[in-house]
Amino acid sequence: MLDPLQAVRIALGSIGSAKLRSSLTTLGIVIGVAAVIANVSLGASFNQFFNDEIGAVGSNFIVIYSQNINVFFDNELELIENTPGVVGVSPIYQQMAKVTYLSTSRQIDIQGVNEDYSEVANFQMKGGTFLTDKDRFVAVLGEEVADEKFDKKISVKNPIEITFRREDGGVITQKFIVKGIIKDPGTTFAQTGVEPEIRIFIPIDVMNEILGVDSFGGFFVKAESLDVVTATGDEIDKRLARNLGVSGRDLDNDDAKPYVIFDQIEILEETNQLSAALTTLLTSVALISLIVGSIGIMNIMLVTVAERTKEIGLMKSIGFSKNDILTLFIIESMVVGLIGGVVGTAMGIAAALVVNDFLDLPNIFPISQIVIGFVVSISVGLIAGVYPANKAATMNPVDALRKE
Template structure:
């Protein structure tokens, strides 16, 4: 009876005797496994990238935006501030305004906010400090505004002139002193509309006073914890709807509300679904490569059986059983799959590293998925070798010895 060591030695000898054919067959498995590993890693890396991007524009945030003017007022601000689970809230108003620094003028998005905004939005200051609730004509600039928009770089304590257009058509210009400059968060995820690098932030009470309005365009809210985002958002939604006269039966109907509410969880869910769909699509294509590779293994094993017919007959004549012959060819097939799995796993990791580096993605390699891809390669070799091995094991030794 053939031992495992003998079977492995014979299998490796058979593979080595036809190096080119074995290499081409193994290549199919290598490509398939590499594609699976690389695609799974890319999917996980994209998911981590999206999570980091969303985290960079806010911490446990809930965003409420008005669908029209004269909807959200101080009453709604206090209502949200007193909602259980709320750690901070900033009202928001914004307008494109003419900003002048020395002789250069630019159109810049001006946002009126309060002191809580910096915490909700995860701001990090490049210099100076953010606004506090006692500030009057102070401004905080995004890094791009301060360093790139004007002919000269703007620094803390520099004065800038901002010209606003009121609803009645009047134009008002006020001088502001730069209190701080916000670091560029280096995020490309703009769904929340934060993007501090291209904005100027001023106290919202001053902005409303200049514009002659007493309403807000929306609220930027921070929940006490990540787990509290959903319940806190639901409670804010109920309270806002009630205060604005939205019937209880229309609470689930977004079209019936004069505002839009979304939170960090919803964005994460959307991006995770996108990442999962992308991973599933790419992995499906990779699995096709594995299928092609398994067909290649089956093909080479059938050819091997045909070429080694006399050898099979001799082994049987020497007393080797059907199970010995079956094990011999299955092991040979699994060795091809094993080699392909090892090389494919290494190639997949290298490919993922290169692509992640090019796309500036984090390197995420789910260990379970890598083990799964490697295991699939061995299983593919096993399954692909069953039919050829069974064919060899069932040969009549007399007929096999007569084979020319």
């Protein structure tokens, strides 16, 4: 019986005697494994990036927007506040308005909100504090508005003027004192429409009073935890639909409702599906390289068998059994695959680090996937080496020794 360690030494000797050929043989495995590792890592990194982006938008949030005017009033606000699982809710009213600071005017999106908005949206303050329900003519600015929109930076306690246009066509200009500046969350995920860095927030009671309205454009809701977001959102949807006269059979028909509702879980699922599809596509392409690499190993092992025919005959003549020859060539093939797996994994991790740094993504390397990369590379070597090894093992020793 051939000693496994002896078989490995013989395999390494055979590989080392033909370095160029062995290097070219492992190249396909190296490229394939590197591509698989890099793509799996990129998929996991994108997934974590999306999760971080959504988490920066808000915590356990549910967003509700009306599709028509005069849909939501105090009655709907109270209904949502009393829904089980809700720990915070802010009504929203939004209008683009002219904002003047010193001698410069800009069109800025103004949002009327209450004090719960900050908690739901996970705001971090760069300076000052956020609104309270007792505030009147004060404003909280996004960092981009305060630092970049005007000729001079706006600071806390600076006065600004906001010119609103009422539904009746009238125009009202009101002075506000800057109470706080919201730190830019650095997220590029705008699906929720929060984007605090480009907005100005004022008390919603003041905004409605100026505009002469008593309705809301929507609600930003916080659930108790991420685990109950979906259930809480569904309950809010049922209550709003019933309250607004939407029939039970149309509850799942978004076109039948005068509002849109979605939550953090739905967005997470959409982005996870996107990143999973992207990872699957890229990994499938990378697996082609592994197939090519396995063909390369099989070819080179067949060449090796042909070149070592006399050696095989000699080994059989001195007592090596069919199983010994089979084991020897299979181990040699697996060693080639293992070397390719080690080098490919290192190259894949290095490539992922470079790309993640370039795209400003978190570095995520699933250990299970790296282990799978090793297993796949060894398996490829094993499968590709079976036929050549069997061919070598079944040679007639007399015919092999006669081979020139």
